[in-house]
Amino acid sequence: MVDDTENQSPIYKKWWFWLIIFTIIAFIAMSGGEENEVGLDPNEAEEDSNQIANELEEDHEDRLDDDNDPNSEQNGIGDEPSNDTTFNTGTYRVGDEIQPGLYRSSGNITYWARLSGFSGELDDIIANGNPAGVAIVEIKEGDEGFESSGEGQWIFIKDDYEGELRTKFSDGTYIVGKDIEPGRYRSNGGGEFGGYWERLANFSGELEDIIANGNSEEQTIVEIKESDRGFRTSGGLTWTKIE
Numbered sequence: 001m002v003d004d005t006e007n008q009s010p011i012y013k014k015w016w017f018w019l020i021i022f023t024i025i026a027f028i029a030m031s032g033g034e035e036n037e038v039g040l041d042p043n044e045a046e047e048d049s050n051q052i053a054n055e056l057e058e059d060h061e062d063r064l065d066d067d068n069d070p071n072s073e074q075n076g077i078g079d080e081p082s083n084d085t086t087f088n089t090g091t092y093r094v095g096d097e098i099q100p101g102l103y104r105s106s107g108n109i110t111y112w113a114r115l116s117g118f119s120g121e122l123d124d125i126i127a128n129g130n131p132a133g134v135a136i137v138e139i140k141e142g143d144e145g146f147e148s149s150g151e152g153q154w155i156f157i158k159d160d161y162e163g164e165l166r167t168k169f170s171d172g173t174y175i176v177g178k179d180i181e182p183g184r185y186r187s188n189g190g191g192e193f194g195g196y197w198e199r200l201a202n203f204s205g206e207l208e209d210i211i212a213n214g215n216s217e218e219q220t221i222v223e224i225k226e227s228d229r230g231f232r233t234s235g236g237l238t239w240t241k242i243e
Helices: 015-038 042-068
Strands: 086-093 101-115 125-129 136-139 145-156 172-175 183-187 195-200 210-216 221-224 230-234 239-241
Touching (some): 136 172, 195 221
Antiparallel strands (some): 086 145, 101 136, 195 210
16 A cells, blocks of 8 residues: 655645635735725825814904904994003993093093983083193093093003103193102293192092192192102193202
């Protein structure tokens, strides 16, 4: 009896062995191709990320435009106080159209009034004035409105305001320690009808803000103290620091 084991070919020489191998390779290749089709290409992922970033940036810019647009439906006209730091003459609602705070006039403002209402009656006037030169007025949170007339604007005075200190000045309202130096001043005689001056504890325009005042038909000496908040003068007086 002849032993056939020596005549048997190795398994890798069998045709069916290679058929199985090629089948497995083809299956793996097809599976890898499907995964590549499903997976994200790195370049495409980067493009998508950039597109999203651009869309977010555009949306943010649109929101900023809406916030700055006074007619935007998001804002609701009159629902929020204006962030403007200046406004023209006219009548305004405090807290809706203008912010409360300290304001300085620019131009030729001939009249101003802080209002508790809009009936037009005298009882609605909290305080008022006919300024000579530059006016400074504190509009308070409790005020309903503010009105002024003439040709000019009101400019918001920030907390960090730094003025130019003077030792000589004429008609107007000044912040002590920022617009004028404290000290002892002498005035000239003023105009035909003399002049007027006030040392101020505040700028509300109310009588209680007046620390001291006087009418000057001849030269006058007034000491403006460091503790004074302001000084107001009218009537053509010129004040010069003497010590």
